[in-house]
Amino acid sequence: MSAKKPGKSATQRAIAFLLILQTTLIGIQAENRIHHGDSPIEVLMWMINQCIPVLKQASSLQDKQKKDK
Numbered sequence: 001m002s003a004k005k006p007g008k009s010a011t012q013r014a015i016a017f018l019l020i021l022q023t024t025l026i027g028i029q030a031e032n033r034i035h036h037g038d039s040p041i042e043v044l045m046w047m048i049n050q051c052i053p054v055l056k057q058a059s060s061l062q063d064k065q066k067k068d069k
Helices: 008-035 040-068
Strands: none
Touching (some): 008 040
């Protein structure tokens, strides 16, 4: 059994919350782009390009958690 570092779970929850918030804001901005006349396909491609860094951050966090265990 490994001892958890104090505050680690709070940090993980904060990072998860920020990633969710970032993804939500990308969705809101995408909706605004559609309302301003961008085509849905253009907006979808833009969203994918915006979400790739978010997914990389989440993957990096997951890898770091595995290494810490």
